[in-house]
Amino acid sequence: MSDKTRSRPDTRDVEPRGAARDQTGATGAAADPSGGEAAGELSGRSASLWADAWRELRHDKIFLVAAAVVTVFVVMAAFPVVFTRTNPRSCDLSRSLGRPSSENWFGYDLLGCDYYAQVVHGARVSIVIGILVTVIAVAIALVLGSLSGYYGGITDSIIARFTDVVFGLPFILGAIVILTVFENRGLFQVTLVLAVLGWTTMTRLMRSSVISVRDSDYVLAARALGTSDFRILTRHILPNAIAPVVVYATIYVGIVIAAEATLSFLGVGLQLPAISWGLMISDAQYRIAEAPHLLLFPGMFLSLTVLSFILMGDALRDALDPKLR
């Protein structure tokens, strides 16, 4: 071969033809309006999807703030002693409903327990349930979504119909009905019920994502090599199909945390003496006039956590798919 080429940066995508739109909004030719992942090599960096996303996220202020908040709450859940050395269960009735002061910013609850310690320790339940439920739901979604999307046919029909049936159950209402059956409701029961009801959206997402990857040429090439289904799924399909699920899972942690609080607030979630933001808000509702701080602090922490996860998910989605913006 005389025409041996030196490796040269990618150029073919550079012409941003997608930049053109005529009056009817039609694009001239199929092209990438972002101007191209072109020239990834220029700076010599490895630019896989995730590396690209990370490069983007590092400069995304909203993401950085949200991630910092999430980190704070995760640390709070894992090691509450970092934030308070006070035992949330050491109470003194004489301090009942004590207002926030310069000494104790969060005040005291009805039983005179340190409210700051209570709120800090409440993070654990929320974060644990949020992450646990999401992990279980993602696991179910990966398996069912991949099988359903990859094999199609009868496998798909069965899984997809079953998913639709579960999807049809209203999330909160379904959880209330099922949880009412349990005498004792702890972390385990609440997690289980939320996971059982909560895997459907991600499964459907995974399925459609797998279908869009399944017919790509590199999967065809892999099949032509005699690659096993398992290898095709794990090496070719999952890495290319998982991004939307990861995005949704991040947001979903926030949704689950809110759901747990809702259930506890309604009295069908966790039970006393567990410490949970939902329970605290539930208790606070009767004393909103005399002790508004009882509602304010757990409510604030809850909203902040949920919001942070959702913002993180949004930023992740934008970073993974710049075309959406």
Place this chain on the structure above:
Amino acid sequence: MPATEMLPSSTPTTKRRPDHEGPLLEVEDLAVEFRTRDGVVHAVDGVSYHVDAGETLAILGESGSGKSVGAQAVMGLIDSPPGHITRGSIRYRGKDLLGLDEGARQRVRGRDIAMVFQDALSSLNPVFTVGDQIAEMYRVHEGASRADARRRAIDMMDRVHIPAATSRFDDYPHQFSGGMRQRIMIAMALSLGPDVLIADEPTTALDVTVQAQIMDLLAELQRESTMALVLITHDLGVVADVADRIAVMYAGRIVEHGPVIELYERPAHPYTQGLIDSIPRMDDDREELVPIAGAPPNLMKVPSGCSFHPRCPIARDECATDEPPLYAVWSGRESACHFWEEVVSSHD
């Protein structure tokens, strides 16, 4: 605007008389860049060309040469950001389009200069019938009545040889074949009787037998109306068949320009020579093709001097440092190669 424009006429042969000196459409020193997060893409970098009534100018280039972006700039279709026209002028009948406001620009688009794209399926709106989409041109731009617009749209569909135009008026784009959809795109582009039609790879997505039909149609329509045609393509075969003049683009610049026969027979730029040598031909049983080494450059990092020098078989040291101007080879022929004389004499 002269009144002829407003007449409900399907024969735009009675166009305005030229009311100015010089070419119909003249692009001068046009530069377009796209500012992306990875850097600045110099898509078009100092391009000049002109086209006259009744003439076909082909702009030939490979992907990434800037040929399409240049046309989009003429049409005012560059999205900004990320696109920016950094210098140059685009004069239509002597009037610089870049100086116009968006409203005036809109009136030029479609009425004076129209465009046909490669992908007719995505250029047509799938939820409206094709007839409606053509008729809308008359309703929006000329305020024609519904019945009048419909009649003229059917006339237009006839002119692009869509069989049974009246009955197909109410069909949706997906009910047409690729070739028929491209005809509809052409009908839409020509509906207002433009003086200049820019066709951006109009046949690339089509089968070869259909390609021939579409090119014949464009030639026929051009003969009828003395319209100027700017044909953007990567296909040397298509160009040879229909063009009067060719401008060859490489890395955002025109590297060679001239009448089609001369340019094919005596290319004056090594890139043009390389392109001609690298295509397999129907009338030739050469065993080995002679490709151009390497790949086109990254437009964020165009090589210094002559941008073709890393791939050029006759490059010297100065090619890496001195950017060649467009040398006048002889009348109507230009080449952006320091050693064009060498290239031309190699044909003797």
Place this chain on the structure above:
Amino acid sequence: MTEPLVQVRGLVKHYPLTRGIVFKKQVGTVRAVDGVDFDLASGETLGLVGESGCGKSTVAKLVLRLEEATEGQVFFEGEDIHDMPHGRLRELRRQIQIVLQDPYSSLNPRMTVGDIVAEPFAVHRSVAPRESWRRRVQDLLERVGLDPDHVNRYPHQFSGGQRQRIGIARALALDPQVLVCDEAVSALDVSVQAQVINLLRQLQSDLGLAYLFIAHDLSVVRHISDRVAVMYLGKIVEVGERSDVFREPGHPYTQALLSAVPSPDPRKAGENDRIVLEGDVPSPADPPSGCHFRTRCWKATERCAAEEPALEVRAAGHPDACHFSEIRHVVR
């Protein structure tokens, strides 16, 4: 003459057209491939040309059994690929490989070039011990004209032509005897296309590969093929030695197809007696009776509607499927 390496006999692929989601009802049949026969000898190139929708890419998938055939056989060294257990098929995949059209979607964007080219070894573990993979991958990259030190790069860091070379390296890894090239150079720019065509020819003479070269670009097919088969609506309408089919085509469709190719020579532009076909290719869900081409053919008679022409040697001296076959010179 020795037995051809690949023999395709009576190959048919019909796709059912269904309506409804839960209760599917078949409302029609798309006859993508409708009875195709051809042979491919060791070391030769058979060009398969036709316009979009003629079924040529489906033939590629059937030859590799990436799709199940509705009817017919594909013999490789006498063994029917469509009638063998999956274990045997997996072994046979080493012998027939494919190069796909789109250099952008045919490589997994999440894998490095080294992993992509080594995947055949990972799938067929008996071929090479793991320690040798890296060296073999580098040899392959070098063979296709890429820098062997680029094994750790990702596909997007390469240009279109280079990616196509990576796809070729992957296909060559298992040392196949047959390479199916499905529009393998169609997506490339002309200057780069020529490089890849030359590479394919070089590889063929070095390795003795047989190519089934599927393309819509007639000049490319003419350049690379020893023999050429022309497809229209799921059937082969003409087949023969390259020079016979191009110089003395007997079937009107072949003549129209050849005459439609614009010549990159402006002096010849005017003198071309181009046959411009009327209308469009009919839908493969509802092909015309008799000869599929008759609806666009200027020679069609009642006989063409009633009687399907067989692919056999007629006036042109090589097989074509036209009742009124006659040689017409269209390429100058």
